[in-house]
Structure formats: C-alpha cells, structure tokens
Amino acid sequence: MEDEVDRLVAAWRRERPDLDVEPLEVLSRVSRLARHLDRARRLAFSEHQLEPWEFDVLTALRRAGTPYQLSPGQLLTQTLVTSGTMTNRIDRLAKKGLVERLPDPSDRRGVLVRLTDEGRDRADQSLAGLLAQERAILGELSRAQRSELAALLRQLTAPFDNIPG
Amino acid sequence: MEDEVDRLVAAWRRERPDLDVEPLEVLSRVSRLARHLDRARRLAFSEHQLEPWEFDVLTALRRAGTPYQLSPGQLLTQTLVTSGTMTNRIDRLAKKGLVERLPDPSDRRGVLVRLTDEGRDRADQSLAGLLAQERAILGELSRAQRSELAALLRQLTAPFDNIPG
DNA sequence: CCACACTGTCTCGACGTCAAGAGAGTCGAC
DNA sequence: GTCGACTCTCTTGACGTCGAGACAGTGTGG
Secondary structure (H helix, E strand, C coil): CCCHHHHHHHHHHHHCCCCCCHHHHHHHHHHHHHHHHHHHHHHHHHCCCCCHHHHHHHHHHHHCCCCCEECHHHHHHHHCCCHHHHHHHHHHHHHCCCEEEEECCCCCCCEEEEECHHHHHHHHHHHHHHHHHHHHHHCCCCHHHHHHHHHHHHHHHHHHHHCCC | CCCHHHHHHHHHHHHCCCCCCHHHHHHHHHHHHHHHHHHHHHHHHHCCCCCHHHHHHHHHHHHCCCCCEECHHHHHHHHCCCHHHHHHHHHHHHHCCCEEEEECCCCCCCEEEEECHHHHHHHHHHHHHHHHHHHHHHCCCCHHHHHHHHHHHHHHHHHHHHCCC
C-alpha cells in the first residue's frame, strides 16, 4: 500500500531528478509516523485525564523502581526536553499532587523528584492503555517483522543515545 | 549496541513483569528518533536561516511543481498541523516574502499559496543540506537495510495516511 | 430556487517549549 | 584552604502550536 511519503518521494524525483532523495524514504517516514503517534497517544491518554508529557514524566519515575525518584537531570535525558521545560513540568505535576520535590541529601544543588502514591497509580493505569493502543497499530506486522524493525531502528538511535548530543 | 529504549524496556520488565511491553521496542524508538531528528534538522537549517516549519511548508510547495502553488488545506495534510497553525505559518512566510496568497479563481472561499522566486531558491538550497545530513545519519545502514526499513515503516504509516484520521 | 449541511480558511486565547543565562554548590589542582 | 572550572536547577521572555469556534461560500435534495 502506498503512503504519503511514496507520493512525496515521487514528486521530488519529478521536480529534482538531479538529487538522490532516497534518505527520505526512511527518515521522513520516521518523522511523520511519530507525529501520527503523538496524536493517537493524546487521544488514548485523554481517557485517563493525562497529557502525553505527564505520562512521559510519571512513567520515567515509575520505571526507576522504589522509591520512585529521579533527579531532574535524569528526567531530561529520558524525555529529551530542555531543563526549563522540565522545571515547568515538575511544577505542574507537583501542583496536581502526582509528584513531590525533595532536597537531594548528597548534593545540595540537587533535587529529587518522587512519585506520590496517586502518581504511581496513574502511571500504571495509563501504561496498560498505551500498550493496548500500540499493539493495535503494530497489528500490521508479524512478530518477526516487529523484531526486525526494532533492530534496524536501534542502529539509528544508538549513536544519539550514546554519544550525547 | 544498546540504546535508551533497551534500558527502558529492561526497566519495565523488572518493574512490571506482568505486562508485555514488546510494542515499545518499535514505537518508543520511533518517537525518540523523531525527536533526535528534529534537533538535528534545527541545527542543519540554522545555516540557511530557516526554521524546520518553514522548510516543511516551502518544500511542500516546491514539490508541487510549477506554478508552485497549493491551497492551505492541501498543505495541512502534508505537514500534519492544524488549520490555525497553517494560517499563522503562511502569514509569517508571506511577511518574509517567501510565499504569497492569491485568491482561488474557482472557489471564492479558497486561497492559493504560491512560492516566490526567493522562496523557491531557499527550498532548493536547504533540501540539499538536509539530504546530506540524513545520509550521514543513515550511514549506519547498508543499502539493503535502508530499503528493508523503509518497507516496514510504510506498513505502519499507510493506514494513517490513507484512512484519514 | 431555497434550505441546509458541509467545506475551507481564519480568529482567538491558553498553553507548552525553547534558548540563554543566572545563581548556588561541588571538586580537583595547587 | 581556596581559586576556578564545572555541574545542576531554575528563571525569563519570545515563540509556535493547538482546539474551538466564527464566518463566508458551496452545492445538493426536495
């Protein structure tokens, strides 16, 4: 089945036959798919009265395991936002009672963000919802294809995740 | 090589061994990679004094071929933004002299957005820059792997692009 | 020919993000 | 010890996006 990127690539080949636009076949699809996923996630989370950004922060803390706390800096690397954004997110989640800020006992510059009990429940509930939705989207692919796809994507993400930039 | 999603998935398996988090192997990588790509594109375009959103609109018009014009509605489906956003983008591009608004002769509700000569030049220049950068990112993969990856991604994007949602 | 539902674009206010930089605290070299 | 480079978090102001709705124009069924 044809998608929007097929049309996009065909158009470039007509308009700029001098250029090799093959990279777009992969990376434009990644960008567009991510955009579709954002929209789908927004819808899925609205049933739990949760925004995607709230989910990202709460689940990062949930994954950390007891006592469910991380520094703002650790949250930055997991969520790929800037520090100003993270300060703002923590403020709002704290106001809603889903996280709390504690001083870091071992570094007085530092802060620890800890999940409250309610925050933990919300994280657990919405993760289940997200997985259900993602499974539906991936229904197109066989198990073997999914693992093939994951492996190829890992090759592209690893440099970004390991050489900080 | 391990990436951040490997760590994320391992953490979930430890914290929530009752859940099957395999879908994250694919879709979390897509979202994170898109975020890294956004940052990289922002950097690449800054050499051309162009924002990513400007690139998206100008190249959509460029791809349309002479006379390089599309309706705002057509631009929406290509760029995956809302109509309010597109109005705003067209305003700003028009103020910079890169596009102009013309009345649609066949529908008096409608508008046609047309690329100016300068807009066309900027689109052409920055496309070349983007492709160079993307080629560097994809250097990790062989030609066969890239086409395998493109085919798998197409299966996921096609439903979104064809069943409007 | 005239309702009436629909389409295409724009307006508006609220919101989240970013980049740049400030301020407090840490730690190694000397 | 203490100077200076570095790290960590937060502040600020500008900016872009979104969602909801307004409005003009279209075109179809009765």
